[in-house]
Amino acid sequence: MPHNCLNMPRGTAILLILGAILTQGALAARPGDPRKPSTPRPEPYKCVDAGVVVYSDAPCVSATASIPGQVGGDLKREQVQHFLESFDRTAGRADWNGVADLIADDAVIQIQRSPSRGGRTSIGKAEYRRLLNESGAKRRDYSLRRENVEIQMHPDGFRSQVDSKLTQLWLDPGGALMITSQETWVIEPRGGRPRIVIMDVVERDPKPQPPR
Numbered sequence: 001m002p003h004n005c006l007n008m009p010r011g012t013a014i015l016l017i018l019g020a021i022l023t024q025g026a027l028a029a030r031p032g033d034p035r036k037p038s039t040p041r042p043e044p045y046k047c048v049d050a051g052v053v054v055y056s057d058a059p060c061v062s063a064t065a066s067i068p069g070q071v072g073g074d075l076k077r078e079q080v081q082h083f084l085e086s087f088d089r090t091a092g093r094a095d096w097n098g099v100a101d102l103i104a105d106d107a108v109i110q111i112q113r114s115p116s117r118g119g120r121t122s123i124g125k126a127e128y129r130r131l132l133n134e135s136g137a138k139r140r141d142y143s144l145r146r147e148n149v150e151i152q153m154h155p156d157g158f159r160s161q162v163d164s165k166l167t168q169l170w171l172d173p174g175g176a177l178m179i180t181s182q183e184t185w186v187i188e189p190r191g192g193r194p195r196i197v198i199m200d201v202v203e204r205d206p207k208p209q210p211p212r
Contacts, residue, residue: 075189080151080160083187083194088146096136100129104188104195112202139170159188159197169209176209 083102090098103109109128112120123131136142149164162185169178186198 096132142170177206179206
C-alpha cells in the first residue's frame, strides 16, 4: 500500500482498496469491441454410436467414425418422407445400384452383427454397393417392411435423423430367411437432393422361415 495510505483512517483505506478491486473486475467483464468481426463457428461434427447420433464441436472420442457436417440447402420433413419411400421402393425391386445411389459419396456406413457374423464394421459407399450386389444376386422373392419410423429434423434445417425397424424376407439357396435390423440414418441435401450421409445398422441374425 502506498505510504500516504498509512495516514488514512482504516475504514477509508479499506473502501479505496475495494473500489480498486471492483473497477478491475468491471473492466475484465467488459464485452469486446462490437465492431470487431466474430470468428465463424465451424460446422459440427457428427457420429453414430450404438444407434445414437451425436453432434459436437470436436470429433467424437470413440471407435465410431465421425465426419464434419456439410451444408447443401434446406431439408424439409416431406422430402425425408418421400426419400424413405423412394429408398424402399428401389430396394423392393432389387435395384441395388439404385439403392447405393441414394447414399452420399462420403457416407459412413456402420453395421453391427453378432460376433460370429463379423461384429461391428465400418465401410464406405463403394464397399456397400459391392456387398448389396453380391448378396442380392443370391436372393429371390425379396420383400421388405419398414416400421416404427421416427423422423427428427435438426434445428439447423440442413439434416434429419431417421430411426426405424426394417424387416427383410427372401428366398436363399438354403430356404426362406428373415432378418430384422434397427437403423439410424442421418440425411442431408447433396446436390439439391436428400442423401444418406450416415447409416448405422444393428442387425439380428437371419432366421429360417417356413416355405412361402
